[in-house]
Amino acid sequence: MRKLTCGAERWPIAGAFTIARGAKTEAQVVVVEITEGDARGRGECVPYARYGDTVEGVLSQIESLRDAIEAGLDRERLQARLPAGAARNALDCALWDLEAKLAGHPAWRLAGRARLDPVKTCYTLSFASPEAMAQAARANARRPMLKLKIGGAGDLDRVAAVRAAAPRTRLVVDANEALTFEELRRLAPEFARLDVKLIEQPLPAADDGALEGWASPVLLCADESCHTRGDLARCAARYGAVNIKLDKAGGLSEALAMVEEARRLRLEVMVGCMVATSLAMAPAMILAQGAEFVDLDGPLLLAKDREPGLRFLGSLVEPPTPELWG
Template identity: 40%
Template sequence: MTRPARLQLSLAIEPLPLKAPFRIAGYCFEAMPALTAILSEPGHYGRGEACGVYYLGDEPTSMLATLESCREPIEAGIDRLQLRGLLPPGGARNAIDCALWELQSQRERRPVWELAGLTRARPLVTAFTLGADDPDIVAAGARAHAQARLLKLKLDGEVEADIERVAAARRARPDVDLAVDANQAYTLDRIEPLIAALSDHRVMLLEQPFARGREADMDRLDCPIDVAADESLQGLDDVEALHGRFDVLNLKLDKCGGLTEALLIVARARALGMKLMVGNMLGTSWAAAPAFVLGQRCDVIDLDGPTFLAGDRLRAVVYRDGLIHCPGDVWGGGIADADDDAARAARTTAAVSAAPLR
């Protein structure tokens, strides 16, 4: 039996400053640091990026330490199935999993979407997200996103202010679909006025109203619109318990640990008759591209993360007419450059540690 090829693992942390502070319930972000991982061998490489899961303390520094401790089995030629046994769900596993997908794509000269069982990869209508700001700022943001077909509003749990935000967005953009994300900010005894307002303003989706661990409260929630689980869903093992309580599952590669796990969740959720959403953690196009592959199997797409950053990759996803487009040369296109293998591998490694953003 042929032994797997030995790989070279290169890791780096990038600061990823935002264009402007971004507010959600309980947090204000000015940057979203990310861990980048490159797995390379002569002639091929694979890239992965992960910001982690901030509310679980899953951050780039801890992810870096985790992967350094696992360097030997990873470089020995690990596959995605073995990776699921080596690391738990989270950002560290996501970075390596995505790198392995692209590495396979280059080895077989086939795009990742084809490896994932798709017949094509089409542009997707994506949400554009507005922070939990004053209603006038929300309205201005809604108007500024003139191309948007779907807007998502962040809520902060202040009922009157949240209702005003929703009303302001709807007045500014009567033509678009609206979704809202409470980020765990509500309790069962305070949410009724918000639910009524969401219905009045034709909001299509309410994301994670209650705290993670309070999923049983969903049994007593009377809500005429779809409700999505985000923080309540981390990996495949959570799906069964959420069935019957949530209508939609929001998949993020950083939470579940990569595209491999996410596709398993898709299969199980569809078997249960659940809808699916894909999001990401504000990363660059290296994070958005594998999520774009996952988005081909989802009902709601929320992949505007790169638009919040002060800079993105030189080869980046494209936002046009309310859709996200992902050219093959961004990530996972299936064919490496045709020049000298050693020189290419050296340039790829240098690109992460030096100046990967424009």
């Protein structure tokens, strides 16, 4: 017989995490646990206000399926019972974990992968003054890729300062919808000169139609504009890459299908995350296999991660142990 439990947790961030639309000092997550006999499956999600989520709302969505989950609802039928989003993600990932434990096989094998290798993640620099971002970049200059949060006056100075402080690392710039098309047209050639590899979600999702037909000198990546497979064809006409996140897709099941469809549309893949613990990152390690860009640094931004957590060797992320997930 199955049993479902769920609850909210707060995890302090080391300092503050700041993007164009605001700052926060803690990660609020929802954790789901589904037990069956001696087996336990877990999933973690992040209710995100940008998408209309609240902790209370996500918990309510999960509770609405308690009877169905405890009666044996599987991953395939779950997809039709909840919309894509944080609540479905936590349940979907918990069911993947439970299925792996019951089968005695790792989740990556259930997903059709031949192996699960370590990946190299971006490390995110919060939005701040050029001087502060340069200082943070200098402290992390040996990492293979840095992701800069931008979105205000002085953005070019920020990127130039980071490039000077970390001359060898690959740079990704993330505007979180904060630029206008005119600003993007002005900044993109300068970012190309500074060897920026990717500009993530430069325009508000509602305005990104302006990107159709424009040849950006830097690869553009959809984030807030891309949630599920239904968004990919539209994004393919506007971007060269998509950021696939479990919380947006509504779980590993949809996210795996998104990677396959993105490849068919010749989109490059970024696997991203919200700020959360290793339990939220672990399923995304399956997605990250072969991705052009990986951004699974959420636990590195926390004051403390859960135990056991993922093992980070600098920016190298080791696969999760079964005790954590999968």
